[in-house]
Amino acid sequence: MASHTGELTPAVRVKDLHRSFNKAGGVLNGLDLDIAPGEFVALLGRSGSGKSTLLRALAGLDRGVTGTGRIEVPEKVSVVFQDSRLLPWKRLLDNVTLGLRVANAAERGVQALAEVGVAGREKAWPHELSGGEQQRAALARSLVRDPELLLADEPFGALDALTRIRMHTLLRKLCEVHQPAVLLVTHDVDEAIVLADRVIVLDDGVVRHDARIDIHGRRSQADPAFARLRAQLLTELGVEDDHDAPGRPTRAHLDERAAS
Numbered sequence: 001m002a003s004h005t006g007e008l009t010p011a012v013r014v015k016d017l018h019r020s021f022n023k024a025g026g027v028l029n030g031l032d033l034d035i036a037p038g039e040f041v042a043l044l045g046r047s048g049s050g051k052s053t054l055l056r057a058l059a060g061l062d063r064g065v066t067g068t069g070r071i072e073v074p075e076k077v078s079v080v081f082q083d084s085r086l087l088p089w090k091r092l093l094d095n096v097t098l099g100l101r102v103a104n105a106a107e108r109g110v111q112a113l114a115e116v117g118v119a120g121r122e123k124a125w126p127h128e129l130s131g132g133e134q135q136r137a138a139l140a141r142s143l144v145r146d147p148e149l150l151l152a153d154e155p156f157g158a159l160d161a162l163t164r165i166r167m168h169t170l171l172r173k174l175c176e177v178h179q180p181a182v183l184l185v186t187h188d189v190d191e192a193i194v195l196a197d198r199v200i201v202l203d204d205g206v207v208r209h210d211a212r213i214d215i216h217g218r219r220s221q222a223d224p225a226f227a228r229l230r231a232q233l234l235t236e237l238g239v240e241d242d243h244d245a246p247g248r249p250t251r252a253h254l255d256e257r258a259a260s
């Protein structure tokens with residue numbers, strides 16, 4: 001997808017995007033954003049800053065909202081939400097392959113479930129799975145479509161801290177294999193730093209901050225670069241960094257327990 005200038009054609013291109021729900025004011029106010037193919041972008045912002053509104057606009061799920069601007073997204077887009085949105089009356093494999101019109105859909109579904117770590121549960125009903133397993137299945141349902149763009153709105157927000165860390169490892173691995181462009185909405189600054197190639201902060205309906213993450217420094221909380229970036233992002237968000245507060249479990253502790 002290289003252009004004649006040698007630059008990659010973006011997977012996502014958003015230009016001058018405006019969105020509002022009523023006459024009182026805009027939620028997105030002329031937002032511009034490009035995401036490269038295979039790039040993992042985390043989207044932070046205060047509550048109500050328009051993160052979900054942007055994600056829904058990219059997903060084409062914002063009917064009834066007024067606005068202008070240009071959105072270009074790839075043909076194959078998958079969306080994951082905070083809840084798995086599995087259909088309770090369908091078994092797991094049928095949920096994962098729902099609407100998948102390829103000859104080997106069942107085979108691909110079985111493979112995707114194995115890839116996310118729920119092999120052998122194809123015939124289970126969604127309610128027979130834990131919250132973490134349901135989110136794994138939701139990821140399988142997204143990836144079985146081989147998306148060029150994965151949109152994720154707080155996909156781990158409802159999970160406990162240990163499960164969340166396991167899901168981070170899984171998502172990172174899946175992204176290395178499938179290489180979709182990713183836009184991940186999260187409230188968790190550490191999650192953003194651990195997962196993303198780039199973090200953007202939304203404020204007042206535009207991108208206020210846009211930082212590429214140094215891949216070598218981002219994995220460990222103990223790394224000074226990690227702490228510096230966290231402090232910077234928390235300042236952007238107007239939040240105090242309580243990382244050194246007594247009794248706060250560190251990511252390193254949780255990583256150790258997640259690995260055990």
Ligand SMILES: Nc1ncnc2c1ncn2[C@@H]1O[C@H](COP(=O)(O)OP(=O)(O)OP(=O)(O)O)[C@@H](O)[C@H]1O
Binds near residue numbers: 021045048050
């Ligand atoms: N369906 C709707 N009708 C009217 N207003 C809405 C609707 N959905 C969102 N809004 C408003 O738009 C603004 C942005 O909402 P949005 O959900 O995009 O924010 P967010 O950054 O995702 O917030 P949070 O972090 O709390 O999930 C908020 O002020 C919200 O009240």
